[in-house]
Amino acid sequence: MLALGKLLELTLAGHEPSAKIQLTPDGTRLRWLDEGALEVTPPAARDNGLDLLLSAGVHGNETAPIELLDRLLRGIARNELHPAARILFLFGNPEAMRRGERYVEQDLNRLFSGRHEQSSGFEAIRACDLEHLVTTFFGKQSGRTRLHYDLHTAIRGSKIEQFALYPWQEGRAHSRRELERLRAAGIEAVLLQNKSSITFSAFTYAQLGAEAFTLELGKARAFGQNELVSLDLLENALHALIEGREVITGEPTLDGMQLFAVSREVIKHSDSFQLHLPADIENFTELEPGYLLAEDIADSRWVVEEQGARIIFPNPKVKNGHRAAILIVPDDGAGLV
Ligand SMILES: O=C(O)CCC(=O)N[C@@H](CCC(=O)O)C(=O)O
Ligand SMILES: [Zn+2]
Numbered sequence: 044m045l046a047l048g049k050l051l052e053l054t055l056a057g058h059e060p061s062a063k064i065q066l067t068p069d070g071t072r073l074r075w076l077d078e079g080a081l082e083v084t085p086p087a088a089r090d091n092g093l094d095l096l097l098s099a100g101v102h103g104n105e106t107a108p109i110e111l112l113d114r115l116l117r118g119i120a121r122n123e124l125h126p127a128a129r130i131l132f133l134f135g136n137p138e139a140m141r142r143g144e145r146y147v148e149q150d151l152n153r154l155f156s157g158r159h160e161q162s163s164g165f166e167a168i169r170a171c172d173l174e175h176l177v178t179t180f181f182g183k184q185s186g187r188t189r190l191h192y193d194l195h196t197a198i199r200g201s202k203i204e205q206f207a208l209y210p211w212q213e214g215r216a217h218s219r220r221e222l223e224r225l226r227a228a229g230i231e232a233v234l235l236q237n238k239s240s241i242t243f244s245a246f247t248y249a250q251l252g253a254e255a256f257t258l259e260l261g262k263a264r265a266f267g268q269n270e271l272v273s274l275d276l277l278e279n280a281l282h283a284l285i286e287g288r289e290v291i292t293g294e295p296t297l298d299g300m301q302l303f304a305v306s307r308e309v310i311k312h313s314d315s316f317q318l319h320l321p322a323d324i325e326n327f328t329e330l331e332p333g334y335l336l337a338e339d340i341a342d343s344r345w346v347v348e349e350q351g352a353r354i355i356f357p358n359p360k361v362k363n364g365h366r367a368a369i370l371i372v373p374d375d376g377a378g379l380v
Contacts, residue, residue: 047073047081048120051113053327054079054137067122071195079134080176083119085126091287093128094181096191096253101152101243103139107269108194110258115281124182127287132179135193136169137242143265153365156239169237174246181251189253190284193244196272197265198358203232203301205277208257210248211236219379221254222297224289229276230258232301232327234355235374260325297376304374306349311359311367318359318367326355330370337367 047063053060053075063075070086079100084090097115099108114130118124134140136151147165154162154170157184183190207230209217217235225233233256239249248255263271283289309318316339330336330347336354337345349372 044117045073045120047075048117050075050079050081050116051109051134054134057137057141057143065118065120069122069125071119071126073120076176076312077172079137079140081116081132082180083116083126083130083132085129089125089127089287090129090187091125091127093188093284093287094253095128095130095284096133096177096180096189096247096255097130097194097281098133098191098243099194100133100137100140101135101193102145102150102195102263103136103141103147104145104265105142105196105263106266107196107264107272107274108258109134109140110266110269111194111274111278111281114278115285118282119285120150124282124285126285128285129180129187130285131177133173133176135173136166138165140369147309149362150365152242154251155241155243158241173241173243177247181247181253189247189251191244191247191253191255192281193242193247193255193257195257195259196261197326197356198263199324199326200262201259201355203327204261205230205258206232206234208234208242208244208259209236210240210255210257211238212243212247212249213239215376216380218254219297219376221256222300222302222379224280225256225258225296226296226300227276228280229274230300232303234303234305234369234371235378237305253303302374303353303371303377305369306352306372307345307370308366309337309345309368309370311339311361311363311365312343313363315340316359316363316367318357320354320357320368324354324357327353329353336370 072084127217151166159167159170244255247253
């Protein structure tokens with residue numbers, strides 16, 4: 044196998060490869076760009092016009108998606124997978140991956156769309172580098188299709204194991220076709236965002252015009268302990284996407300996919316913040332109207348008012364000013380195009 048196919052090994056070891064460009068026997072070019080960043084270019088005759096950004100390890104302890112990208116890249120480097128798409132593989136936070144931690148100094152996934160400029164330190168520099176890498180990758184060419192999957196696993200268990208978060212931009216509708224594509228890849232639910240955000244997928248969606256999603260693929264575990272996270276459907280779908288073999292037939296069907304909208308984000312304002320939920324509560328647990336969800340400084344209270352409300356990503360340990368949970372409600376998909 045080509046040495047550049049071992050991007051994960053190189054990244055975990057903190058090594059820069061001596062040869063930055065390598066060609067597979069079928070003419071696919073691998074180019075190392077930076078730590079944890081590798082561009083794949085198919086031979087011109089096979090290029091189908093898709094620019095596919097696959098990222099994982101934005102949170103360093105979310106290893107199942109990192110292992111998935113490693114398998115895909117090795118498949119290409121072994122000449123077993125034959126790309127028709129241009130692909131940028133990114134391991135988001137290499138230092139956090141080496142430490143097996145979510146982040147080193149601050150959450151990288153809260154530093155995009157310029158937010159890194161108001162900050163400093165390790166993750167702020169990396170967010171700036173990642174923005175440059177993906178901006179260059181998508182380039183200025185029109186007529187190409189831009190797609191970004193930012194792969195994650197969640198801190199806690201979930202009543203819906205695999206789900207997506209779909210960013211938002213003023214004047215832009217969410218695509219039914221993209222949701223159908225995700226449904227075929229095993230994604231069971233989608234959270235349609237309704238305001239701008241500072242995550243990686245929100246950056247590529249709103250600033251670079253890509254279709255972009257954060258995909259949550261199960262519970263975060265250490266390297267080698269991901270046998271309970273089944274990524275088979277997603278992996279097969281990515282093979283087809285990479286090789287340009289995706290079959291599109293008939294009218295899009297969401298086939299039982301559950302849609303949700305954000306009702307409210309619970310923001311932690313102070314060290315007095317208290318979240319009144321059991322420590323082992325699962326994502327998508329329903330909460331009854333009237334439930335006292337959280338309390339914070341100056342007697343502020345978060346009480347559930349919404350019918351059919353569910354909770355995701357409850358985390359009272361986030362830094363002050365950050366999202367400590369999201370309250371979501373069912374969505375009928377009327378806004379999809
Ligand atoms: O499990 C948790 O509490 C957090 C999981 C996680 O890291 N989720 C992403 C979602 C990003 C998005 O909103 O698109 C995050 O919080 O960064
Ligand atoms: Zn994550």
